[in-house]
Each structure stands twice: as C-alpha cells, then as structure tokens.
Amino acid sequence: MSLPPERLDRFARHIVLPEIGGVGQLALTRAHVVLVGLGGIGSPALQYLAGAGIGRLTLVDDGRVDATNLQRQTIYGEADIDRLKTDGASQWVTRFDPALAVDGVSTRVTAENAPALVKGASLVLDGCDNFATRLAVADACVAAGVPLVSAAVGRFQGQVANFAGHLPGHSCYRCYVGDAFDADDCDTCADDGMLGAMAGWAGTFAAMQAMRVLLDGVSAFGDPQWGRLHILDGLKPGMRTINIAKDPACKACGSASAAQDFIHP
Numbered sequence: 228m229s230l231p232p233e234r235l236d237r238f239a240r241h242i243v244l245p246e247i248g249g250v251g252q253l254a255l256t257r258a259h260v261v262l263v264g265l266g267g268i269g270s271p272a273l274q275y276l277a278g279a280g281i282g283r284l285t286l287v288d289d290g291r292v293d294a295t296n297l298q299r300q301t302i303y304g305e306a307d308i309d310r311l312k313t314d315g316a317s318q319w320v321t322r323f324d325p326a327l328a329v330d331g332v333s334t335r336v337t338a339e340n341a342p343a344l345v346k347g348a349s350l351v352l353d354g355c356d357n358f359a360t361r362l363a364v365a366d367a368c369v370a371a372g373v374p375l376v377s378a379a380v381g382r383f384q385g386q387v388a389n390f391a392g393h394l395p396g397h398s399c400y401r402c403y404v405g406d407a408f409d410a411d412d413c414d415t416c417a418d419d420g421m422l423g424a425m426a427g428w429a430g431t432f433a434a435m436q437a438m439r440v441l442l443d444g445v446s447a448f449g450d451p452q453w454g455r456l457h458i459l460d461g462l463k464p465g466m467r468t469i470n471i472a473k474d475p476a477c478k479a480c481g482s483a484s485a486a487q488d489f490i491h492p
C-alpha cells in the first residue's frame with residue numbers, strides 16, 4: 228500500500244523527513260482521531276492534524292461559536308458566530324482537504340456516551356474546557372484501550388501529556404488529577420483570561436504529541452512518552468516536563484479498578 232500520486236505533493240515535506248517518511252505518512256493517513264473540544268486547543272490542533280492528513284476525524288463539542296472565541300479559536304470567523312462549533316469545524320476541514328473523512332458530534336460528553344465516542348479510535352485528543360468531560364473521556368479511553376492526548380491551557384500556561392492507562396505500568400489522566408473533579412464543571416477561562424497564542428502553542432504541541440503516538444512502532448518520530456506531562460510557560464517562556472506515576476488505587480486504571488479485575492480475575 229502507498230499514497231495515491233495526487234496525495235504525494237501534499238505531504239512531500241513530511242515524506243522527506245527521515246523521522247516520518249512515506250511509511251509514517253501512510254500511517255497518519257490511515258489514522259482515526261477523535262477530537263474532544265473545538266475551542267482554543269482544538270482549533271489549532273485540528274488544523275495541524277488535518278494538515279498531517281489524518282484520514283478520519285471525529286469532532287466532538289456541544290458549543291456554539293461566540294464572539295469572545297475568535298481571539299484564539301482559529302478555525303472560526305465572524306460569519307460563524309452562533310453556529311454549532313461542529314458545523315464550523317467540519318466545514319473548515321472539508322474546505323481545507325476534501326479527501327479527509329470528518330464527522331461532527333454536537334453533544335456534551337458524559338460517562339454514559341463517552342465509550343461509544345472513543346470506541347475504535349487510533350487516539351483521542353482532549354482539549355475541552357471542563358474536568359467532568361476530561362474524566363469521562365479519560366476513563367472511557369482506559370476501558371477501550373485507546374491512547375489519550377490530554378491538553379489544557381489557561382492564562383499563560385499549558386499542559387500536554389500522552390496517557391495509556393490501559394497498558395501495564397502506565398498512568399492515566401485520573402492518576403494525575405484524582406477523583407475530586409468528577410462533578411465540578413470547572414471552566415475558569417472566562418474568569419481568568421487566556422493569551423490566544425498560548426492556546427495555539429498548547430494546541431499545536433498536542434497535535435505533535437498525537438503524531439508521536441500514531442507513529443509509535445512505525446517511524447522514528449514515534450515515541451509516545453506515556454505519562455510525561457509537559458508544562459508550557461508562556462511568560463518565562465520555557466517548558467519543563469514531569470512524570471505522572473501510575474496510582475495503584477486509581478479508579479480507572481489501578482489494580483482495584485473494574486478494568487483490571489476483568490483482565491486479572
């Protein structure tokens with residue numbers, strides 16, 4: 228299998244990179260990414276995932292475009308105000324590259340509907356704005372064995388990490404934040420403010436980290452860096468990295484969890 232000739236030019240600058248190459252580009256083309264949150268992180272992440280030729284994109288968000296979004300949510304313009312974000316984002320993808328398959332799902336992610344949304348995905352990139360959704364998505368990823376790229380941003384700081392809590396010895400997002408936020412719809416963006424370009428940095432970095440996961444075992448750029456949390460500081464500026472250890476008592480991926488009981492009865 229190889230890319231059709233009409234697609235080679237589009238991805239020529241990827242293919243020429245030894246770390247990606249034709250084999251890596253083909254893997255990206257075959258990937259299915261579920262993007263949760265089409266806001267300040269999701270917009271630039273979507274632009275670079277689509278640019279990388281991710282063959283199938285599922286776009287999940289229950290919001291509509293607001294004038295206050297335009298300072299950082301780069302896929303929308305004035306004409307999109309009051310539209311569903313899933314409609315605006317899907318239209319952006321179709322205009323950008325009609326060869327990509329895109330589905331918009333305008334729904335609030337809950338513990339009930341998350342398993343169906345993440346099922347079968349190559350990975351999930353979560354850039355949503357509240358902990359309840361993040362934990363629902365993260366738990367569903369662990370249960371379904373789907374890698375998670377988690378990205379968050381506020382003011383001048385961003386956090387991006389890849390999680391594979393379904394794999395032995397690797398932490399999940401719940402190992403990092405614990406159980407305190409399950410019922411807390413903690414959207415502080417409106418109160419605290421956010422530098423638009425900071426969301427761009429976190430979103431594009433999340434797209435890069437997603438590509439490391441998708442190319443794991445395929446080409447040299449594939450290095451998923453499970454459980455390594457990258458903290459982006461836009462004021463200094465700089466980046467530091469910490470390890471998130473697996474919590475043996477974690478409700479989602481720990482040794483007492485239902486998933487582990489199923490694997491080790």
Ligand SMILES: [Zn+2]
Pocket residue numbers: 392398399400401402403473474477478479480481
């Ligand atoms: Zn965990």
